[in-house]
Amino acid sequence: xxxxxxxxxxxxxxxxxxxxxxxxxxxxxxxxxxxxxxxxxxxxxxxxxxxxxxxxxxxxxxxxxxxxxxxxxxxxxxxxxxxxxxxxxxxxxxxxxxxxxxxxxxxxxxxxxxxxxxxxxxxxxxxxxxxxxxxxxxxxxxxxxxxxxxxxxxxxxxxxxxxxxxxxxxxxxxxxxxxxxxxxxxxxxxxxxxxxxxxxxxxxxxxxxxxxxxxxxxxxxxxxxxxxxxxxxxxxxxxxxxxxxxxxxxxxxxxxxxxxxxxxxxxxxxxxxxxxxxxxxxxxxxxxxxxxxxxxxxxxxxxxxxxxxxxxxxxxxxxxxxxxxxxxxxxxxxxxxxxxxxxxxxxxxxxxxxxxxxxxxxxxxxxxxxxxxxxxxxxxxxxxxxxxxxxxxxxxxxxxxxxxxxxxxxxxxxxxxxxxxxxx
Amino acid sequence: xxxxxxxxxxxxxxxxxxxxxxxxxxxxxxxxxxxxxxxxxxxxxxxxxxxxxxxxxxxxxxxxxxxxxxxxxxxxxxxxxxxxxxxxxxxxxxxxxxxxxxxxxxxxxxxxxxxxxxxxxxxxxxxxxxxxxxxxxxxxxxxxxxxxxxxxxxxxxxxxxxxxxxxxxxxxxxxxxxxxxxxxxxxxxxxxxxxxxxxxxxxxxxxxxxxxxxxxxxxxxxxxxxxxxxxxxxxxxxxxxxxxxxxxxxxxxxxxxxxxxxxxxxxxxxxxxxxxxxxxxxxxxxxxxxxxxxxxxxxxxxxxxxxxxxxxxxxxxxxxxxxxxxxxxxxxxxxxxxxxxxxxxxxxxxxxxxxxxxxxxxx
Numbered sequence: 164x165x166x167x168x169x170x171x172x173x174x175x176x177x178x179x180x181x182x183x184x185x186x187x188x189x190x191x192x193x194x195x196x197x198x199x200x201x202x203x204x205x206x207x208x209x210x211x212x213x214x215x216x217x218x219x220x221x222x223x224x225x226x227x228x229x230x231x232x233x234x235x236x237x238x239x240x241x242x243x244x245x246x247x248x249x250x251x252x253x254x255x256x257x258x259x260x261x262x263x264x265x266x267x268x269x270x271x272x273x274x275x276x277x278x279x280x281x282x283x284x285x286x287x288x289x290x291x292x293x294x295x296x297x298x299x300x301x302x303x304x305x306x307x308x309x310x311x312x313x314x315x316x317x318x319x320x321x322x323x324x325x326x327x328x329x330x331x332x333x334x335x336x337x338x339x340x341x342x343x344x345x346x347x348x349x350x351x352x353x354x355x356x357x358x359x360x361x362x363x364x365x366x367x368x369x370x371x372x373x374x375x376x377x378x379x380x381x382x383x384x385x386x387x388x389x390x391x392x393x394x395x396x397x398x399x400x401x402x403x404x405x406x407x408x409x410x411x412x413x414x415x416x417x418x419x420x421x422x423x424x425x426x427x428x429x430x431x432x433x434x435x436x437x438x439x440x441x442x443x444x445x446x447x448x449x450x451x452x453x454x455x456x457x458x459x460x461x462x463x464x465x466x467x468x469x470x471x472x473x474x475x476x477x478x479x480x481x482x483x484x485x486x487x488x489x490x491x492x493x494x495x496x497x498x499x500x501x502x503x504x505x506x507x508x509x510x511x512x513x514x515x516x517x518x519x520x521x522x523x524x525x526x527x528x529x530x531x532x533x534x535x536x537x538x539x540x541x542x543x544x545x546x547x548x549x550x551x552x553x554x555x556x557x558x559x560x561x562x563x564x565x566x567x568x569x570x571x572x573x574x575x576x577x578x579x580x581x582x583x584x585x586x587x
Numbered sequence: 588x589x590x591x592x593x594x595x596x597x598x599x600x601x602x603x604x605x606x607x608x609x610x611x612x613x614x615x616x617x618x619x620x621x622x623x624x625x626x627x628x629x630x631x632x633x634x635x636x637x638x639x640x641x642x643x644x645x646x647x648x649x650x651x652x653x654x655x656x657x658x659x660x661x662x663x664x665x666x667x668x669x670x671x672x673x674x675x676x677x678x679x680x681x682x683x684x685x686x687x688x689x690x691x692x693x694x695x696x697x698x699x700x701x702x703x704x705x706x707x708x709x710x711x712x713x714x715x716x717x718x719x720x721x722x723x724x725x726x727x728x729x730x731x732x733x734x735x736x737x738x739x740x741x742x743x744x745x746x747x748x749x750x751x752x753x754x755x756x757x758x759x760x761x762x763x764x765x766x767x768x769x770x771x772x773x774x775x776x777x778x779x780x781x782x783x784x785x786x787x788x789x790x791x792x793x794x795x796x797x798x799x800x801x802x803x804x805x806x807x808x809x810x811x812x813x814x815x816x817x818x819x820x821x822x823x824x825x826x827x828x829x830x831x832x833x834x835x836x837x838x839x840x841x842x843x844x845x846x847x848x849x850x851x852x853x854x855x856x857x858x859x860x861x862x863x864x865x866x867x868x869x870x871x872x873x874x875x876x877x878x879x880x881x882x883x884x885x886x887x888x889x890x891x892x893x894x895x896x897x898x899x900x901x902x903x904x905x906x907x908x909x910x911x912x913x914x915x916x917x918x919x920x921x922x923x924x925x926x927x928x929x930x931x932x933x934x935x936x937x938x939x940x941x942x943x944x945x946x947x948x949x950x
Binding site: 216251253254257258259260263264267268271272284285288289292293296352353354355380381382383 | 612613614617618621717718721724729730731732734750751820823824825826828829830831833867870874889
């Protein structure tokens, strides 16, 4: 009775293949002069995967528009060596299964020159092998995992953020200086983020330095059990290895329990504006004295030449979007890529791009140095403490540089901003 | 049609698809492999819901079970230094077994439930996945999931065949095998019993059909098919994570089965194709739309979901038997107007098509 099914099935399959073939013939035909993927005489195409929808979207979806705004600004000012930068942003909803698909699309079909600022540890881990197998530069991963710094195993991948280990040591050093006798605890994400942070904290505070260490899963937004446990353990300074939504959840839940400890958060979950969008009208009271660490220009520091420039670009090329830590992050990432592309020479290739990074001549715009060299692909190698005071998050003290287990003050001046904020 | 003929046809279809991958870009091969993985799960759902009348929202959970079984087995083998075909076949077998076992356990409980109660029960399963993976995060890798060592293409094929193309071959073979097995099952005694139970379990029981056993077997078979799908997805994407097997995937699988035509296995093919190619083409389209950056950002990702929903509503209103129903209606019309085309006896008798009625029966 199914004699008619197989021919129909065959027809279905054939139709699908034809459909797929048609759908894919559109892009990726612009072969470069010297056959460098993604590079033509007038353009350089790069791609990224970002959580534009889904659970992580509310905290991070404003990053890629900021990067795009900076590229648009550079393009309007002549581009890099006469080439404009085309930035292809794909939504992966922070879901590794989608990341797999969109990154393959970018690399195999759209033939991008490089992947730039792929966001999130779980999503990006899932394409790490694929990108390195295909020898695609995988630059400035937007996650603090130390995974990206493995030049031997993943020669095409470079970090950007201070890694969680570095960050936790910076925070621990500051907290020990300020609150030497307090009880320290950790509220961390149930993955490498939380685990790396804990390792770093224990290296700095001693193996029994944490009185209580609680974990949460991103699948469960109720953290009352963990926060109560911290309150019961008498925690006075709580480190947060959490993404923005859960930092807010932890602080809000503690306040509901009448528990007001000091909070010291990773920069991944310590952006004041993002937190205030979760916490609402009580933000000022709840976040007063909130400690975090960063390495990029502060969005609140109008006197900083980078901040002023980025704000100007944001108003012109990203109209209507708020100016916050995510904007600075997105634009700084864009700047670092433009700097690397500029250093890669008149006719950039994937090899010359990586050589430029390994040479150490790419400086970025952070308060601490980048770790790029032939045997390190670590991003920013230190951090600077930020404090919230009167509803403004700003830097305090001097930056710390982290080298292995030693944390020291970093005194060198940051490289000056090139004219117009574009590498010359 | 005798079994030999159907096997030959299936082998022909597999060979045709594999040879077609030589003409495809690597990315389309990857999409084709994804279609094959989803096809297994949708076909399993077609058997369970279409022929068996049991509405399950837990198909993604069974796929996840397949994917995690694949991951654990593959990683254990890789650690033991085993390579070659075993590193592909043994994990796939583990995926089928793992999912079938879970399906059997669920089936024993689910066999007692009808309609909305069964849907609710299976819904709980899929919602529980992230909790399970984070509770056993040492074994299952928490939210981040597991990273899988997979068998790459043989060194001899490097240069000639892309990794994506190579990966699509096992996917095609598995999908064809699943379709053949399910098709044979549905055409045999089990299929008749299943339909009898769906239409009226009291009547089926009076005719000597063991209702509970039939339901449990259908759940197990459907789970095994989902396990193949999950195992393939784990193989293709080299990872198994809770985020990949969300409630949304379960709903998508059910939508794919309904849009394709829930009564027939061929409908599952349409459904799986739509699941992969519709969001992709809509997202490509959105990227080219001349809208403001702000608008494009809003549309990106969301438009595909909206279009999928609209199509589902239209299909239910206008073509309740899905795409396959429309096609067979068109084919019948063609045969009536052109009577010489096909001899009448081979025309299949019209199968009663199930409606997605969830009100039938008591808990």
